[in-house]
Amino acid sequence: MTRIDLGRIPVVRALLVSRGPQLVLQLAALAGLSLVIVSGLLGTPVGNRNPATVLVWIAWWAALMIVAVPLFGRLWCSICPLALPGEWLQRGAIHRPRGPGRGLSLRWPPRLRGMWTQNAAFVLVALFSLPVLTQPRLTAILLAGLVLLAIAISLVFERRTFCRYLCPVGGFIGLYSQAALLELRVRDPRVCAQHKTKTCYSGSTAGYGCPWMAFPASLKTNVSCGLCLECLRTCPLDNVAINLRPIGTDLQKPTRVGLDEAFKSLLLVGSALVYVLVLLGPWSNLRTAAASVGSMPWVTYSAGFLLVTLIALPGLFHLATRLGTPNGSPPLAGWGVFRAFAPALIPLGLGAWAAFSLGLVLANASTILPAISDPLGLGWDILGTSAAAWTPLGGSLGAWPMVVLVLAGLTWTSRRVRAVAEDLGGGVRMAVPVWGFSLLLASGFLWSFVA
Amino acid sequence: MVLRRVTAEHLARLGLALVVVALPLGLAGAWVHAHTSQSATIVHARVSEDGGWLPGTLRARVEIPLQLQLVSDDVVHGFAIGRSGAPPVDLPPGQLVETTLTFSEPGTYTFYCTRWCGPAHWRMRGVIEVAGVQGQTASEPEPLYLSLGIDIDAPHPAAAVPALRPSASRAEALGVDLPEGNRSRQDFIRRSPAETWQSLRSDPSGAPLSDAQVWDLVARLWRSTTTAEALAEGRALYAQNCAACHGEAGAGDGVMASSVPPAGEALSVGAHLSGPADFTESSTLLGASSALLQGKILRGGMGTGMPYWGPILTEAQIWALTDYLWTFQFEE
Numbered sequence: 209m210t211r212i213d214l215g216r217i218p219v220v221r222a223l224l225v226s227r228g229p230q231l232v233l234q235l236a237a238l239a240g241l242s243l244v245i246v247s248g249l250l251g252t253p254v255g256n257r258n259p260a261t262v263l264v265w266i267a268w269w270a271a272l273m274i275v276a277v278p279l280f281g282r283l284w285c286s287i288c289p290l291a292l293p294g295e296w297l298q299r300g301a302i303h304r305p306r307g308p309g310r311g312l313s314l315r316w317p318p319r320l321r322g323m324w325t326q327n328a329a330f331v332l333v334a335l336f337s338l339p340v341l342t343q344p345r346l347t348a349i350l351l352a353g354l355v356l357l358a359i360a361i362s363l364v365f366e367r368r369t370f371c372r373y374l375c376p377v378g379g380f381i382g383l384y385s386q387a388a389l390l391e392l393r394v395r396d397p398r399v400c401a402q403h404k405t406k407t408c409y410s411g412s413t414a415g416y417g418c419p420w421m422a423f424p425a426s427l428k429t430n431v432s433c434g435l436c437l438e439c440l441r442t443c444p445l446d447n448v449a450i451n452l453r454p455i456g457t458d459l460q461k462p463t464r465v466g467l468d469e470a471f472k473s474l475l476l477v478g479s480a481l482v483y484v485l486v487l488l489g490p491w492s493n494l495r496t497a498a499a500s501v502g503s504m505p506w507v508t509y510s511a512g513f514l515l516v517t518l519i520a521l522p523g524l525f526h527l528a529t530r531l532g533t534p535n536g537s538p539p540l541a542g543w544g545v546f547r548a549f550a551p552a553l554i555p556l557g558l559g560a561w562a563a564f565s566l567g568l569v570l571a572n573a574s575t576i577l578p579a580i581s582d583p584l585g586l587g588w589d590i591l592g593t594s595a596a597a598w599t600p601l602g603g604s605l606g607a608w609p610m611v612v613l614v615l616a617g618l619t620w621t622s623r624r625v626r627a628v629a630e631d632l633g634g635g636v637r638m639a640v641p642v643w644g645f646s647l648l649l650a651s652g653f654l655w656s657f658v659a
Numbered sequence: 660m661v662l663r664r665v666t667a668e669h670l671a672r673l674g675l676a677l678v679v680v681a682l683p684l685g686l687a688g689a690w691v692h693a694h695t696s697q698s699a700t701i702v703h704a705r706v707s708e709d710g711g712w713l714p715g716t717l718r719a720r721v722e723i724p725l726q727l728q729l730v731s732d733d734v735v736h737g738f739a740i741g742r743s744g745a746p747p748v749d750l751p752p753g754q755l756v757e758t759t760l761t762f763s764e765p766g767t768y769t770f771y772c773t774r775w776c777g778p779a780h781w782r783m784r785g786v787i788e789v790a791g792v793q794g795q796t797a798s799e800p801e802p803l804y805l806s807l808g809i810d811i812d813a814p815h816p817a818a819a820v821p822a823l824r825p826s827a828s829r830a831e832a833l834g835v836d837l838p839e840g841n842r843s844r845q846d847f848i849r850r851s852p853a854e855t856w857q858s859l860r861s862d863p864s865g866a867p868l869s870d871a872q873v874w875d876l877v878a879r880l881w882r883s884t885t886t887a888e889a890l891a892e893g894r895a896l897y898a899q900n901c902a903a904c905h906g907e908a909g910a911g912d913g914v915m916a917s918s919v920p921p922a923g924e925a926l927s928v929g930a931h932l933s934g935p936a937d938f939t940e941s942s943t944l945l946g947a948s949s950a951l952l953q954g955k956i957l958r959g960g961m962g963t964g965m966p967y968w969g970p971i972l973t974e975a976q977i978w979a980l981t982d983y984l985w986t987f988q989f990e991e
Contacts, residue, residue, distance in 0.1 A: 227667075231674070235671075235677075238678045239678040245683070246683045247686070250686070250690045252732060252752075253732045253733070254732060254733065256753070257753025257754065302672055302675060303668045303671045304667070582755070584693075585730060585753055586690065587728065587757065595754070
């Protein structure tokens, strides 16, 4: 497929290699995080008037899900303020390498590697998400807690262990970044193979070894590349490329991902369905239960959430992948067929999350400027927008933008299902049950958006 | 080269200090300053279940402006001072609204929420204790229901009820003068309509009239002792404060009828909570005098979730309200 290597454009390469622009963006993101935490703790508890909830769950989340991830993949991770304080403390520097860093630099236990810990972290946050989404103080506490956790992890474990194995959002972004237009890859793997010092991984005076503990030459997808650009700086052979590529390139080729990553696909699309049903559905009791942390209704809701996302949907999907196998004998043993089909759900999941986020931002975008204009609820009017009235956007469009996103995801997923089925030698017969599963999921989303 | 690297690192650290130390400290300092400033008092409004007005007690001095910064922490609330003519101030969630109050007389004033913010909306009240020297304002007379010794908790069944809805205009068409003792406002508000009907029925001048016509005279007495303005004011007060429980048509079926929590005696003695009164029920309402209704409105309770409106409504407003309540029984 055609790719455009942005690193070949001198101006772009200079901007990417230089630490200045990235640092400016990182400090801006940190300033935003500071504002969010302070306003969340001290400002109004009204969710749609406080920058903590408005900036994080409306502005940032929508920008991430609708623009950043589909277009730029993990680019957000390169400026994410949650990990920066820990990373800088670990390195003992903000700018360039200045000798050995601080901390114990222990390796993350092999048994905990992979996405399982991230899956668990995501589920944990998801169970508390409704009060967190609506209560600025909880948002601030969650973010401050993640910063402190990242600092602690950075001082004990090597590099960006927190981002790679623990960040609840990191696995989310990583999975869907496979659809992105942007990728970091090596230009010629043979050059890397012959390069003895592997400065992209070990680091040099020009930059740090890959914080994400990835070897660029082995990158096949965007999942574990944080786009921090360190390898671009440390490669003495100019063998690292930042490519613009057709959207969804990582997903075009059938691959059998690990069970953790396969499960992540199910978990994310399942939690999107639960969120959409809870937040957009007609069941106010369900919303109340999800918000009443610690109460019996919340325990019931949590049990339902876990049942749907961890057992029911994966179980149904597993069944669907088995139903079409010729003569009842699957072409791959164990969870092999499940692992092969699971990445096909990524487009539908991304479409659903983008649709959900679009619905949120269209309804609430007008709260952003008033919240920023008076961040602490003290009657300030910094931007002159403090009294701007809440005005939903795109009302004349109805649910069509969301429907289009879900249908686009479903179409893409259907094509991937067919490709995987062909790859496994099962043809249409093998694809049909998985199509049915995808259609069932999509119907849930569409019903929520339309009805 | 070394100098340049150190400078870049120093600049980076300076930038970091600005965003993670100076910015939060600056914001926190502004917040502390706003909350410790003596120029204005910040009052938070929350639904009663979450604390109501915080603080619930404010202090002021006569003729010294009390500057308030009001902010709702949850839903839309309204702020008003009871028994004053000042219009209420709406408090949109999260928006700070400033208002200044000046009191000319010492005393205890009630401020309250004017928006139906939740089931316990009426409990969302606070007080302003105003200190200073008493002016020339005369003290208010004892409420009529107290001076008449009416027990507002006692049942008050009507000894007689009309078969037909009484009409003041039909009574006008009769061309019959109301007898002495049944002409004035005091005559009407001190006795229940049923008592008035019995009085008129037993008057020899009413002997030729049917029972229904006598009820029409009762309606006429009511209408002749109030004004269109009072009825309009009563209607507005009812819509704002009463209809949520008692229903727009007075049938005791308002949207909040089943969710108003117990109050007063019903709460303290754990008594069974009765629903809101049904003003369309002749057998009970026509046994109540306006003076009795005044007491119920002033004090509230009666084994129901009825709020006490004494600190909120003026005497004239309460009388306007009682006058309006009769429209559920009488036609003009």
